Amino acid sequence: MIEIKDLHKSYKMGSNSLHVLKGINFSVEEGELVAIMGSSGSGKSTLLNILGMLDELDEGSYTLDNVAIKNLNETKAAQYRNKFLGFVFQSFNLINYKSAVENVALPLYYQRVGRKERQEKALKYLEQVGLKEWATHLPSELSGGQKQRVAIARAMAAEPKVLLADEPTGALDSTTSYEVMDLIQKINDAGNTILVVTHEEDIAQMCKRIVHLKDGVIVEDKKVEQVRASQYV
Amino acid sequence: MFNKDRWQEIIEVLSTNVFRTLATAFGVGWGIFILIILLAAGKGLENGIRADFGDIATNTMFMWSRNTTKPYKGLPKGRNYRFKLEDVMAINERVPGLRFISPRNQLGGFGGANNVIRGLNAGAFNVYGDYPEIIKQEPMTITSGRFVNQNDINNNRKVAVIGDGVKNELYDKGEDILGSYIKIQGVNFMVVGSYKKKNNNGDGEEGQKEIFVPFTAFSQAFNMGNDVGWMAITANDGYSISSMKENIVNVVKENRTIHPADERAVGYFDLYEQFNRVESLFGALRWVAYFVGVLVLLSGIIGVSNIMLIVIKERTKEIGIRRALGEDPWSIKKQILMESIFLTIMSGMAGIIFGAAVIYGINAILDAVGPVDMFVNPSVSLSVVVGALGILIISGLLAGFIPAQSAIKVRPIEALRTE
Structure with a gap:
């Protein structure tokens, strides 16, 4: 599903450049649930941004679902993001003047799905995350956990190949964190490929595979026995 | 263009800060109002002097x-x-x-x-x-x-x-x-x-x-x-x-x-020759009216452009989210341009209507007090109104262009980082 070879990325900071990713080789099969761990500055967010086509790589190659991702203009990148990827952010990033269901319907709108169908689909995904009754509420009327569940529904609405979650539980207390992880595990059980960036060990343990990043290189890549989040909920 | 969701969004954005929108709109409306009034006054003078020539064969x-x-x-x-x-x-x-x-x-x-x-x-x-x-x-x-x-x-x-x-x-x-x-x-x-x-x-x-x-x-x-x-x-x-x-x-x-x-x-x-001299005077008058009117309008347009820039700044994060979700940049640009054109046209129309009302009032007064020397029936023709609309659409485009450009220039990752 994801194939990364010899990936390099550096940022220019004035006169010096900061080499963030120093040759990453990494691949993800369909249906995997991968945790990317590392301390801050290890390059995990940069890696996720490159995977999410929000950032460009300097060197190396990136193939997503057998499509080479390189030299994309913004329009093309937007199309690919819409078609291939779903994003879940630490700070939820819901559009605050739109109701939950409108937020979920947004990626479908960019796919030019008709109004009615969009509404139905969005409601269906909201139902899956257990928020159907909250469909017409604005994000400001939802709790943190609910917001993140709306964000997950939104990410899933476009039926992406890969779900990218950047610290999805970073802004949540542990109980809600587990609820969110439970949801992610269920989505993964349904066969979806998910990458989770986190620095919390317990969250990482709920994935099937942990990739440790340190100073821009992968120091450890191991399969783990998945801890089900449902037992904590 | 006739997309219900897009229009809904335009209304939502413009109505989030009603006072600001109205203040901005006033700038444009005022500009077009001045333009209309100047043109109408010029026309009134022209009508007055033409009436002096009467039906005489001018050639x-x-x-x-x-x-x-x-x-x-x-x-x-x-x-x-x-x-x-x-x-x-x-x-x-x-x-x-x-x-x-x-x-x-x-x-x-x-x-x-x-x-x-x-x-x-x-x-x-x-x-x-x-x-x-x-x-x-x-x-x-x-x-x-x-x-x-x-x-x-x-x-x-x-x-x-x-x-x-x-x-x-x-x-x-x-x-x-x-x-x-x-x-x-x-x-x-x-x-x-x-x-x-x-x-x-x-x-x-x-x-x-x-x-x-x-x-x-x-x-x-x-x-x-x-x-x-x-x-x-x-x-x-x-x-x-x-x-x-x-x-x-x-x-x-x-x-x-x-x-x-x-x-x-x-x-x-x-x-x-005399007639032509007067004709060219009218031409010059009209030119002055357009010049002054468009300059006043320009300050209104700069106001719109300014507000749009602020709106973009406020919505940077939202634009980042949208782009992460796969909205293509051209669609964002179109949205901003349409917001700007919509705002200019709406306020411009208000200006035109207000201007027309004032002209109507002046005509009513002129009718009531009887003829005034060298000033008859100040008015603007439909072509002037259509022209003014054209000016508004172009100005809306101009006003939205820089903000729209700046909106899609920000890379989505940077837009997402802004708090």
Whole structure:
């Protein structure tokens, strides 16, 4: 599903450049649930941004679902993001003047799905995350956990190949964190490929595979026995 | 364009900060209002001055004889000469493109002694010897009877067409004028009609106190022989009298044995040139109105552009989210451009409506207090409104362009990072 070879990325900071990713080789099969761990500055967010086509790589190659991702203009990148990827952010990033269901319907709108169908689909995904009754509420009327569940529904609405979650539980207390992880595990059980960036060990343990990043290189890549989040909920 | 979701979004964005939107809109509305008012005022002035010209055929020149200033072929300078009827014929033959050549003779004048008598009434009036064509050069409405016709000319009939002013002075109210006789410098003429002139220039009253009689009868009655006092010459449509006057004057000079270089022997007045000068003044006025109006509008547009930039800044994160979700940049750009155009058009329309209301008010006042000198019916035509709309759409595009550009210039990852 994801194939990364010899990936390099550096940022220019004035006169010096900061080499963030120093040759990453990494691949993800369909249906995997991968945790990317590392301390801050290890390059995990940069890696996720490159995977999410929000950032460009300097060197190396990136193939997503057998499509080479390189030299994309913004329009093309937007199309690919819409078609291939779903994003879940630490700070939820819901559009605050739109109701939950409108937020979920947004990626479908960019796919030019008709109004009615969009509404139905969005409601269906909201139902899956257990928020159907909250469909017409604005994000400001939802709790943190609910917001993140709306964000997950939104990410899933476009039926992406890969779900990218950047610290999805970073802004949540542990109980809600587990609820969110439970949801992610269920989505993964349904066969979806998910990458989770986190620095919390317990969250990482709920994935099937942990990739440790340190100073821009992968120091450890191991399969783990998945801890089900449902037992904590 | 006609996408319900997009419009919904535009309304949502613009209504999040109503006061700010209204304040911005006011800038544009005010600009277009000023533009409309200036154009309407210019039009009012134009209408006023045009009314002064009345229906006079403007492609016309008047020509009269003066004293020669150069000796020529044995004739001395300072010679007093007269145009002759042959000159009219000669001009007709040798200068193509003329519509009317009316030779005219005149008696009396403003402030002159009484020259017309009817019974116990007497008055001083301008009396003209004219051909029938003069009514097309100097339009007047026949209020009773008829005007001078070709038969009158051919038979030297002593008939007269009198102005309503003449009628008021010489006749009692309700008295029948047709068939009655008036005595012009001792010669009886039968009144066959009366006229009224429309143009309301300063001598409006004077214009109604004229008497027209056939040219031939006039010459005979007042011993003019073949003399022609002056001529009114109108060119055909498509010809300009200004470019033909040289030829006309030259024909007369040749016929009257005047030195070709004698500039002052033939006096003339080119109405068309005057008219054109006034026309170009209107053109300049309109230009000034557009210039000032568009400049005022520009400040409004800068306001819109400014607000759009602020809106973009506030929505940077949202734009980042949208792009992460796969909205293509062109769609974002379109959204911002449409917001800006929508705002400008809406406020512009408000300005136009307000301007139209003010013009309507001014017209109502003008109607109520009666005519004002040189200012009639200030108005803007539909084409001006359409033009203003065009200006608004272009301005909306311009106002939205920089913000839209800056919105998609921010990379999604940076947009997402902003808090």
